[in-house]
Amino acid sequence: xxxxxxxxxxxxxxxxxxxxxxxxxxxxxxxxxxxxxxxxxxxxxxxxxxxxxxxxxxxxxxxxxxxxxxxxxxxxxxxxxxxxxxxxxxxxxxxxxxxxxxxxxxxxxxxxxxxxxxxxxxxxxxxxxxxxxxxxxxxxxxxxxxxxxxxxxxxxxxxxxxxxxxxxxxxxxxxxxxxxxxxxxxxx
Numbered sequence: 276x277x278x279x280x281x282x283x284x285x286x287x288x289x290x291x292x293x294x295x296x297x298x299x300x301x302x303x304x305x306x307x308x309x310x311x312x313x314x315x316x317x318x319x320x321x322x323x324x325x326x327x328x329x330x331x332x333x334x335x336x337x338x339x340x341x342x343x344x345x346x347x348x349x350x351x352x353x354x355x356x357x358x359x360x361x362x363x364x365x366x367x368x369x370x371x372x373x374x375x376x377x378x379x380x381x382x383x384x385x386x387x388x389x390x391x392x393x394x395x396x397x398x399x400x401x402x403x404x405x406x407x408x409x410x411x412x413x414x415x416x417x418x419x420x421x422x423x424x425x426x427x428x429x430x431x432x433x434x435x436x437x438x439x440x441x442x443x444x445x446x447x448x449x450x451x452x453x454x455x456x457x458x459x460x461x462x463x
Contacts, residue, residue, distance in 0.1 A: 300325065301335060301365070303352040305409040310340040312348060314356065314363075325353060335363040347376075347439065347449050350409040376439040379404060380415070380453070384431050389420035391429060393437055393451065404434055413437075415451030429455050 301314035302325065314335045316328040335356050340346045354365040380393035381404065395410030415437055417429055429435070435453040 297358055299333070299356045299358070299363070301333065301354055301356045301363075302327070303335075303348050303350055303354070304332060305350055306346055306348075306411065307334055308345065309342045310337045310346045311335070312337060312346060312365075314354070314365075317353065333363050335365045338364055338366045339368045345411070345413050347411060347413070349411075376449070378411070378437055380413075380435055380437045381406065382429050382431055382433045382435060383412070385429075386414055389417045390414055391417060393435070393453070396434060413451050415453055418452050418454040419456045 300317050302317045303312045304315050305313045307313055312335050313332050315332050316330040317325040318328040320326045337346055337348060348367055352367060354367045356363045356365050379396040381396050383392040383394050385391055393415045394412050395407040396404040397407040399405050420428060435455050437451050437453045439449040439451055441449065
């Protein structure tokens with residue numbers, strides 16, 4: 276009579292469903308849209324640090340983020356990707372400190388009411404700001420308009436400071452807000 280306890284290895288089982296590769300260590304290189312990212316395969320080097328593996332990039336889907344809004348994982352995030360029925364999936368939640376994430380963004384346009392499309396910026400020194408390569412493009416609310424009423428009042432091209440706040444409705448999604456009092460220009 277065997278006293279061996281059966282082990283259910285779900286990761287191994289998931290890895291066997293897809294192609295012969297099954298599992299791949301990847302590094303996020305940019306957002307493709309929704310909860311899908313471009314990712315480069317990585318491997319461990321002799322110093323035990325990760326390095327690019329030289330293979331073609333793949334598209335991965337982050338199951339920890341909703342598919343109907345843009346993901347928030349920064350470029351450089353590493354994850355284990357699993358090939359499931361021909362789709363590469365990862366499960367990476369934003370860090371606990373992500374609720375304090377702040378970044379400069381350019382208002383790309385109004386989405387109606389107090390909601391705007393925002394594009395992450397980087398400083399170009401004395402010349403100003405520019406779109407961050409591989410940066411986030413997210414929808415965010417203007418707190419000033421939430422207080423004063425909708426008006427699509429912030430002009431495209433305006434640079435604002437955006438703060439990510441945790442979604443208290445459950446899940447791991449982040450909400451983005453900024454406070455720009457431009458709404459007052461319509462009250463003359």
